[in-house]
Amino acid sequence: MERETIYEGLVRKGVSRRDFLKFCATTAAVLGLSSSYVPKIAEAMEKKQKPVVVWLEYQDCAGCSESILRAEKPTIGQVVLDVVSLEYHETIMAAAGHQAEKSLHDAVKNYKGKYLVVIEGALTDKDGGIYCTIGGKSNVDIAKEVCKDAMAVIAVGNCACFGGVPAAKPNPTGAVGVKDIIKDKPVINLPGCPLNVENFTATVVYFLTFGKLPAVDKLARPLFAYGKLIHDNCERRGHFDAGEFVKAWGDKGHRQGWCLFQMGCKGPMTYHNCPTIRWNEGVSWPVMAGHPCIGCSEPKFWDNNLYASTDKDSFYAKVGLGAMAVSGLISKKKTE
Amino acid sequence: MARLVIDPVTRIEGHLRVEATVNGGKVKDAFSSCTMWRGLEIVLKGKDPRDAWAYTQRACGVCTTVHAIASVRAVEDAIGAKIPNNARILRNIIMANQNVQDHIIHFYHLHALDWVDVVSALKADPVKTSELAKSISSWPKNSATYFKAIQDKVKAFVESGQLGIFSNGYWGHPAYKLPPEANLMAVAHYLEALDVQREIIKIQALLGAKNPHPQTFVVGGQSTPVDAESQNALNADSIAFMLKYADMALEFVEKVYIPDLLAVASFYKDWAGIGGFNNFLACGEWPDANGKMYLPGGVIKNKNLAKIEPLDHKKFKEYITHSWYKYSKGDVGLHPWEGETTPNYTGPKPPYEYLNVEGKYSWGKAVRYEDLPMEVGPLSRMLVAYGLGHKDVKEVVDMVLKKLGVGPEALFSTLGRTAARGIETLLMAKKTKDYILELAANMGKGDTKIADTDKWAPKSWPKECKGVGLHDAPRGCLAHFIVIKDGKIANYQMVVPSTWNLSPKDHKGQRGPVEEALVGTPVADSKLPLELLRTIHSYDPCMACGMHMIEVKEE
Secondary structure (H helix, E strand, O other), rough: OOOOEEHHHHHHHOHHHHHHHHHHHHHHOOOOOHHHHHHHHHHHHHOOOOOOOEEEOOOHHHHHHHHHHOOEEEEEHHHHHOEEEEEEEOOOOOOOOOHHHHHHHHHHHOOOOEEEEEEEOEEHHHHHHHEEOEEEEEEEHHHHHOOOEEEEEEEEHHHHHHHHHHHOOOOOOOEEEEOOOOOOEEEEEEOOOOOOOHHHHHHHHHHHOOOOOOEOOOOOEEHHHHHHEEEHHOOOHHHHHOOEOOOOOOOOHHHOEEEOOHHOOOHHHHHHOOOHHHHHOOEEEEOOOOOOOOOOOOOOOOHHHHHHHHHHOHHHHHHHHHHHHHHHHHHHHHHH | EEEEOOOOOOOOOOOEEEEEEEEEEEEEEEEEOOOOOOOOOHHHHHHHHHHHHHHHHHHOOOOOOHHHHHHHHHHHHHHHOOHHHHHHHHHHHHHHHHHHHHHHHHHHHHHHHOOOHHHHHHHHHHHHHHHHHHHHHOOOOOOHHHHHHHHHHHHHHOOOOOOOOHHOOOOOOOOOOOOHHHHHHHHHHHHHHHHHHHOOOOHHHHOOOOOOOOOOEEEEEEEEOOOOOOOOOEEEHHHHHHHHHHHHHHHHHHHHHHHHHHHHHHHHHHOOOOHOOOEEEEEEEEEOOOOEEEEEEEOOOOOOOOOOOOOHHHEEEEOOEEEEEEOOOOOEOOOOOOOEEEEEOOOOOOOOOOOOOOOEEEEOOEEEEEOOOOEEEEEHHHHHHHHHHOOOHHHHHHHHHHHHHHOOOOOOOOHEEEEEEHHHHHHHHHHHHHHHHHHHHHHHHOOOOOOOOOHHHHOOEEEEEEEEEEEEEEEEEEEEEEEOOOOEEEEHHHHHHHHHHHHHOOOOOOHHHHHHOOOOEEOOOOOOOHHHHHHHHHHOOOOHOOOOOOOOOOO
């Protein structure tokens, strides 16, 4: 049977042409594309068949799956019914046990070479893979088998990208990211803790629209989402430059939206688009809500203290004395 | 005797395997195995206690607030920090919002497909579906046109041949009892609930920057400022924003969730006699300004609601007879503060067909209270409150029992567990609004204090201290235990709801609650274990949480 296109699926679901174009425009914005790309995205959605997606979970917390449930443009209902054909996803699929394994097996067989694999959670091969088994099989064995005939692999969340929390020192189970195991397929990293769903949608749409994976940095992160430091787009940057820092939770500066650098903010070393796209349909993001960035899109971020900088003699506290100078230091470092 | 394996158990958080022996169409014995382990507690060793909330939060992205709350409470208990009123209220709002959203997702997206046959909905008459919907609720989306449109969408989806997440479901299984019209109504609400859960959680996005994994918990309080006179803090606009979503949640629960629950339950009354358990434990939650809990804690033994004992965490003990760990003292039970855990995998080498259930078979430990297995979760909370004569709880529980035409004994079952979750959702949807208004009142007094900043610096702490953080999370009693030495974590232990509910057998051979509840479950077709999934899902397992347990002792 000829599979329907994404647009046909959306129409069937009752999505109006206007809403469809709005979805294309939003996606273009996340991708950092000008509005002239909207027709191109729309055209791709009208012509391309729904991509088949297989979603695998290993040493995860299902936070990235939950993030996907917060999708709004398109909604999760549209995602699972229309935009992609989600053939396997343990957290939401109807089937269990042998029936679930059959769904995975069928997808890999029927769409050989044509499906995308999404991996959530770290992989662990230590001691024969005993720290994560599904259906009695080791996580690494399943991942290798499923990825073998995939078109591409998308690692979602810091665990799948870089090992994340299970790989924090001393990494008791030898947890690693997908790229350490899957070497023969293109792997795109979409870190964050969790992944921000807007970056997932944008990646899939980019792939469908341009027929290739997006340009990435040396950590395989798409530039459209991880091309700039949080610090560069931070709404509190003016306070950093002016040397106005929060010193304690609930102090006057904190209530007035001053810079969180001295509370431990990792915004100056973290590449992520939180300040521009925010979370949960633009409601907020950590710095806006008054908490320092913890650097969740960077490798090994768990090995840094969240707040150590608030101790008086720390690097961070001293830096506060010469914020302007540091501002120069950081921009110099970035261009190197 | 047939040996049945469900692995992966889907529509849960994490990795769960259940093996069961079936004879004469009924489950004779059951074995619950956690098959993933990360060793979070090892990671925590030597870390700054103020960071622990963020690590432990990542135990679970579904119940994404619960470990953060238990963690900051444990550290606060250890160092003697007192959270200010704003922080208490903010946490109450976040916990209530989490409870409501989590329960809605559970009922519609994780549990419903055990009772609702999606394919049968195609046979429904939309006019009759509309009549059914109107007879039980004044929810606006209940016209025949609306249900026809939903049916057409499902039909086109099925005909497209790409069933996606609905592939290989148990459609047509004889254990499905709903008429096509009820199935169609439930499918429509499955889709609506997908939108509702995304909207109502925006309360957490506002208070906590994002969801999943809100970033606003700090030892001593909260990090989101409160100041009615600032545009960079929670202010009157924030109150209005939250009330909008709290109203949305309450309306959905009153007009959709509760009517659906009653309608579906009325076709499955036989499940009021299946899947029950005897002992229940709750730690209580939602403290008021005087520390009194809105839902009380307590322990029920052998279904005796007339005698509810106060909870004492010192009576917790963890056994590893059937868990992949070893103790230096042998096969004994240890309190989490004294606990020790060394991984000791003795299971089969993957790939394997069956676990050796005579020996060790899970990464979960067997936690016991006075050596008894305990069920935790909404049913435990509702039973404890009901037994103590809690006015709000009694009112809703009695209403539900009356509408279903059953007595309180029906609560001790799979159906009772699922009903209790709905009852609690209604109570907490109402309380969410109360807490938002309480925040508004406190804000109006000019109170801007959000944290006990005197206790922020580690040098203000005792050189050695230990604490416990209890939180009655959506899935049940959660306890974090911490030992701090010289400002660093010396020992961190988590005893989580799924440690209780999904525990393997203990030193006495007593089954864990889910294992016990599964015994006697009817199985129409051992290749299609739909009936087992009903009872397993009624506990709302959360395995990444449950997979704990590494002792982090100073060497």
